Amino acid sequence: MIKVAIMGYGTVGAGVYKVLTGNRGEITRRLQGEEIEVAHVLDLRDFPGDPAEAVLTHDFQDILNDPEVAIVVETMGGLRPAYGFTKQLLEAGKCVCTSNKELVAEHGLELRRVAHASGVNYLFEASCGGGIPVIHVLDGALTADYIDEVSGILNGTTNYILSQMTAQGQDFNEALKEAQAMGYAELHPEADIEGHDAQRKIAILSTLAYGKYINYKNVYTEGISCIDSVDIAFAKAVGRKIKLIARSRRTAEGTFAMVAPMMIGRENLLYNVDGVLNAVQLHGNAVGNVTLFGSGAGSLPTASAVAGDVISCARSLHEPIPSDWSDQEMDLLESEEMPCAFFVRFRGSESEARELFADAELTRIPETDEIGITTGIMTEKSLMDVRSGTGHIVKAIRLG
Amino acid sequence: MIKVAIMGYGTVGAGVYKVLTGNRGEITRRLQGEEIEVAHVLDLRDFPGDPAEAVLTHDFQDILNDPEVAIVVETMGGLRPAYGFTKQLLEAGKCVCTSNKELVAEHGLELRRVAHASGVNYLFEASCGGGIPVIHVLDGALTADYIDEVSGILNGTTNYILSQMTAQGQDFNEALKEAQAMGYAELHPEADIEGHDAQRKIAILSTLAYGKYINYKNVYTEGISCIDSVDIAFAKAVGRKIKLIARSRRTAEGTFAMVAPMMIGRENLLYNVDGVLNAVQLHGNAVGNVTLFGSGAGSLPTASAVAGDVISCARSLHEPIPSDWSDQEMDLLESEEMPCAFFVRFRGSESEARELFADAELTRIPETDEIGITTGIMTEKSLMDVRSGTGHIVKAIRLG
Numbered sequence: 001m002i003k004v005a006i007m008g009y010g011t012v013g014a015g016v017y018k019v020l021t022g023n024r025g026e027i028t029r030r031l032q033g034e035e036i037e038v039a040h041v042l043d044l045r046d047f048p049g050d051p052a053e054a055v056l057t058h059d060f061q062d063i064l065n066d067p068e069v070a071i072v073v074e075t076m077g078g079l080r081p082a083y084g085f086t087k088q089l090l091e092a093g094k095c096v097c098t099s100n101k102e103l104v105a106e107h108g109l110e111l112r113r114v115a116h117a118s119g120v121n122y123l124f125e126a127s128c129g130g131g132i133p134v135i136h137v138l139d140g141a142l143t144a145d146y147i148d149e150v151s152g153i154l155n156g157t158t159n160y161i162l163s164q165m166t167a168q169g170q171d172f173n174e175a176l177k178e179a180q181a182m183g184y185a186e187l188h189p190e191a192d193i194e195g196h197d198a199q200r201k202i203a204i205l206s207t208l209a210y211g212k213y214i215n216y217k218n219v220y221t222e223g224i225s226c227i228d229s230v231d232i233a234f235a236k237a238v239g240r241k242i243k244l245i246a247r248s249r250r251t252a253e254g255t256f257a258m259v260a261p262m263m264i265g266r267e268n269l270l271y272n273v274d275g276v277l278n279a280v281q282l283h284g285n286a287v288g289n290v291t292l293f294g295s296g297a298g299s300l301p302t303a304s305a306v307a308g309d310v311i312s313c314a315r316s317l318h319e320p321i322p323s324d325w326s327d328q329e330m331d332l333l334e335s336e337e338m339p340c341a342f343f344v345r346f347r348g349s350e351s352e353a354r355e356l357f358a359d360a361e362l363t364r365i366p367e368t369d370e371i372g373i374t375t376g377i378m379t380e381k382s383l384m385d386v387r388s389g390t391g392h393i394v395k396a397i398r399l400g
Numbered sequence: 401m402i403k404v405a406i407m408g409y410g411t412v413g414a415g416v417y418k419v420l421t422g423n424r425g426e427i428t429r430r431l432q433g434e435e436i437e438v439a440h441v442l443d444l445r446d447f448p449g450d451p452a453e454a455v456l457t458h459d460f461q462d463i464l465n466d467p468e469v470a471i472v473v474e475t476m477g478g479l480r481p482a483y484g485f486t487k488q489l490l491e492a493g494k495c496v497c498t499s500n501k502e503l504v505a506e507h508g509l510e511l512r513r514v515a516h517a518s519g520v521n522y523l524f525e526a527s528c529g530g531g532i533p534v535i536h537v538l539d540g541a542l543t544a545d546y547i548d549e550v551s552g553i554l555n556g557t558t559n560y561i562l563s564q565m566t567a568q569g570q571d572f573n574e575a576l577k578e579a580q581a582m583g584y585a586e587l588h589p590e591a592d593i594e595g596h597d598a599q600r601k602i603a604i605l606s607t608l609a610y611g612k613y614i615n616y617k618n619v620y621t622e623g624i625s626c627i628d629s630v631d632i633a634f635a636k637a638v639g640r641k642i643k644l645i646a647r648s649r650r651t652a653e654g655t656f657a658m659v660a661p662m663m664i665g666r667e668n669l670l671y672n673v674d675g676v677l678n679a680v681q682l683h684g685n686a687v688g689n690v691t692l693f694g695s696g697a698g699s700l701p702t703a704s705a706v707a708g709d710v711i712s713c714a715r716s717l718h719e720p721i722p723s724d725w726s727d728q729e730m731d732l733l734e735s736e737e738m739p740c741a742f743f744v745r746f747r748g749s750e751s752e753a754r755e756l757f758a759d760a761e762l763t764r765i766p767e768t769d770e771i772g773i774t775t776g777i778m779t780e781k782s783l784m785d786v787r788s789g790t791g792h793i794v795k796a797i798r799l800g
Contacts, residue, residue: 009514019544019686028610028722029785030543128646131687135540140540141525141533143430144419144707204612211429272672286419286704291692293669304686307544321716324430 002031002314005040005063007085008076009052012099015303016073017041017052020310023161026235030311032203037202039069057208059228060085064092071313073306074098083107090114090122095317097309099302105200105216108207109327116320123309123321128201129154131301133308138208139323145284146329146357149211151247151400154201156276156296157185157192158224158244163274165232166241172227184276194223195244195259202246208323209282210250212330214257219248222260222337230365234343236374237365242269245400254333261398263343270400275318336380342400344383348392356386369395402431402714405440405463407485408450408476412499412526415703417441417452418475420710429583430711439469460485464492471713473496473706483507483529485725490514490522495717497709499526499702505600505616510609516720523709523721528601531555531701532694533708534680538608539723545684547609551647551800554601554605556676556696557585557592558644561676562661565632572627584676594623595659597646602646606657608723609682610650612730614657619648620735622660630765631797634743635663636771637765640653641671645800654733662800663743670800736780744773744783748792770794 004020006013020027020036028035040063050056060081064108072089074096076082082103086096091114098104103111104124107376125135129152138147151161157179164175176193179185189196194268204217224244235242240263247258263269269291273279278296283289293303312321344360347370348351353362363372375383380396387393402772404420406413420427420436428435440463441452448592460481472489474496476482482503486496491514498504504512505525515522525535529552538547553559557579564575576593579585591597603616614773635642641780666669669691671730673679678696683689695701712721719776746753747770763772775783787793 015686023544023546023685026546026611030722032724034721133537133690136536136541137533138713141536141708142704143711144423144427146423146426150731211426245501249641269672272669284704286415286423286696286700286707288695288701289533289693289695290533293693295688298688300686301688304542304545304684307686309540311543312540321431322432324432384580 001035001037002070003037003039003066003068004071004073004310005042005069006038006073006075007042007063008074009041009043009047011299011307012074012302013023013073015184015299016075016306019300019307021051027311029366030322034314036310036314039066061096064088064327067123069094069364070317071097071119071310072097073310074100075306077102079103079106086111087114090118090120091147093118093120096311097123097306097313099306101127101197101200101204101395105203108204109213112323113327119320121321122311123312123314125309126305126327127297128204129278129280129295130294130298131304132278132280132292132296133305134205134292135208135291137282137292138205140286142282142287142290145208147282148250149248149283150202150205150280150282151270153243153270153273153278154198154246154280154296155191155192156278158182159278160272160276162224162227162242162244165227166236168393169229171229172225190236192224195221198244198246198259200250202257202259205280206248206324208287210255210330211325212324212331214330218332220258224261228347229259230368230370233365233367234345236362237350237363237372238263238374242272242325242397245270247323247400256335258335258338262398264266264400268400336384339377339379341377342375342383342396343392343399344375344396346371346373346392347394348390352390352392356390374399401437402470402665403437403439403466403468404471404473404710405442405469406438406473406475407442407463408473409441409443409445409447410476411699412702412706413473413475413596415699416475416706419700419703419707421451422497427711431714433745436714439466443456446632457728463554464488469494469495470717471495471710473710474500474538475706476500477502479503479506479797486511487514490518490520493518493520493567494688495520495585496785497706499531499706501527501600501604505603505662508604511612513727514725515534516519519718519720521713521716521721526702526705528605529678529680530694531696532680532692532696532706534605534692535608537690537692538605538774542687542690543683544688547682547684548650549648550602550609550680551645552680553643553670553673554598554646554680554696555644556678557589559673559677560584560785562627562642562644565627566627566636566730569629570653571629572625585591595621598644598646602648602657602659605680606648607725610655610730612726612728615734618732619660624661626659630745630768630770631705633765634745634763637763637772638663638774640665642797643670643673644655645670647800655730656733656735656738658735658738660798662798664800668800671708727793729784736784739779740775742775742783742796743799744775745794746771746773746792747794748790752790752792756790
């Protein structure tokens with residue numbers, strides 16, 4: 001019998017309780033007969049009549065001081081008090097499994113060090129891409145590859161909004177309101193809309209892929225609130241969709257990482273990721289592209305990932321599960337140096353457009369008298385140079 | 401320093417050599433400083449001038465009797481001598497990593513038992529879906545889920561042929577000849593074309609997903625040689641594509657498994673899998689659908705999976721990596737009991753079609769005077785009952 005505690009009985013925490021108790025038979029088989037028991041659930045609230053009521057506590061000390069608790073699930077979210085609780089638990093020799101991407105992005109480096117010093121594990125599969133097992137794939141499977149790119153749609157809220165704008169012709173504010181009404185966007189949606197959620201996730205995944213710590217604050221990030229219906233119409237006209245892409249890439253010149261809306265072509269599997277679905281694409285020098293699709297959020301998919309980490313901890317209670325990144329921080333190149341093609345909205349003449357962008361393809365749509373310019377591969381820096389020489393560039397969106 | 405031997409220096413074996421030597425830096429990082437050295441390469445042939453020449457041997461005993469060899473890669477293919485070699489190596493306390501699906505499907509149960517009795521591992525990530533890390537996902541990540549469906553495009557040859565028939569309007573024989581010319585199909589392509597390759601893979605994956613041994617010989621299997629251009633035209637007319645689908649499903653009534661050409665709709669992510677790409681979709685009661693895309697074959701992608709297993713073995717040289725299936729054989733229900741919708745080609749009147757299939761949708765195409773009937777959910781058994789009452793059913797293809 002392995003005793004588990006759950007901290008935070010919200011959407012994800014309640015899902016973890018449900019998975020660990022509801023799938024008991026399957027889990028016991030996975031642990032060759034060993035059983036998992038949820039011994040404590042920590043929350044400030046009461047849950048009268050809830051199945052977890054019998055094990056509910058309001059006092060963190062009940063978990064910290066229970067010597068039988070070997071694994072703790074942290075689904076509280078936010079930095080405080082999650083950070084202090086997690087650190088104390090790891091120091092006390094308990095494994096911690098979390099879905100808390102803020103905490104992992106902010107203090108993951110330290111918490112992992114504390115865990116390994118205590119001979120236990122700090123696991124966070126659920127922090128990136130909900131139910132998509134991308135961390136297992138990076139840490140456990142693609143270990144013989146030199147991974148040189150991580151690219152994905154890592155935020156369901158923004159993908160839902162962009163999908164609605166594309167499919168229903170809604171403008172950004174309409175689509176955001178609908179997403180809020182459907183429960184896909186929060187009342188204060190800035191963390192999603194402005195890309196900060198995806199920024200944390202791509203920092204975590206890139207750290208695991210490249211083996212050096214990437215500070216999320218250094219990842220260049222744009223949100224989607226600037227995307228309008230003319231952008232969407234232009235994207236359709238050139239056979240593309242606009243998606244909020246989180247991407248990092250190791251090149252001979254160095255490593256880039258960014259979050260930005262990009263126009264994705266049909267040949268890219270990410271083109272097919274609509275609604276609240278998430279996807280991650282990994283590129284290795286041997287395996288080529290591996291793409292994983294799944295639910296990026298939601299109670300049970302996220303809980304599945306947390307509970308999977310609980311099983312992993314239970315299988316190796318007092319030995320660190322390999323995770324081979326160093327504490328050394330990786331320098332990132334300026335995003336404006338990253339080579340990519342752009343889609344430029346241009347309010348000028350065709351001849352000027354052709355003069356400014358050699359080999360560009362021009363597109364006209366009925367919705368506007370602007371010209372759409374699909375450029376060749378260039379850098380944002382060189383695009384800015386062009387921009388400073390003309391007053392006619394309205395905006396530019398990367399092709400991805 | 402961990403010494404590795406490679407048995408079989410063909411396409412995959414040479415790829416493994418290349419990955420283990422070429423990605424040395426990345427691999428050493430993954431093993432926290434420990435190095436992998438390829439100490440022997442076994443093949444009947446000579447390879448003058450090849451980088452592996454210095455470690456080439458024609459004698460299996462050189463590997464078996466080298467006490468320093470801890471991990472052996474088996475990329476020989478076929479049952480003999482791979483089976484005997486593998487068994488002796490495992491008994492001698494050496495880990496074995498293989499891409500040999502015939503051997504895993506035929507003797508995997510016994511070889512895994514022998515491995516565990518010796519305290520070593522027999523790993524076979526590369527046996528299903530080439531570079532797609534589906535076995536890691538099943539065994540290591542989705543461990544808290546009750547997996548109730550495994551579904552995929554697991555054979556690149558047939559997917560390439562069907563993609564060409566769809567995109568270029570080729571007939572089966574033309575597409576097969578082109579696939580052979582491109583190196584995507586073998587000179588004797590029966591194992592691929594008739595579905596036997598996919599049959600072995602779905603048996604292996606279903607065993608891992610459901611935790612009981614599934615004998616591949618019991619998996620109902622149809623190939624694609626019966627698919628013609630009229631089927632393809634009808635599929636297009638109803639917005640679908642024909643794919644060779646390997647699928648198993650656990651239901652309240654029992655477990656089904658089959659390999660058969662199916663018409664896949666756009667809403668299914670497998671619709672987008674064209675050419676030699678492979679994909680696997682897993683459904684769990686918590687995580688929902690997780691879909692993995694990648695290269696199903698090819699030297700380096702398959703080698704990536706084998707080499708990843710080598711790293712996994714190196715990380716736990718003398719302890720079994722969890723893999724929680726029992727030796728107990730799982731009974732499979734008759735495939736004709738499996739509920740599904742069908743697309744029926746019918747050479748009769750519309751009124752007879754409507755009489756035989758209530759609620760069916762009828763489709764006409766210019767290529768034939770047959771009627772296409774999209775049925776509701778039924779069983780093959782009940783379809784056969786209908787068929788025996790009329791002489792007008794030409795053929796039926798499952799909707800998937």
